[in-house]
Amino acid sequence: HLSTLTGYHGRTIFSAHWS
Incomplete structure (x- = not known):
């Protein structure tokens, strides 16, 4: 799902998740 999130919203x- 990481690829999808990165490709959809980018960073x-x-x-937001890392913060």
């Missing part, structure tokens, strides 16, 4: 979701 927005990543930053």
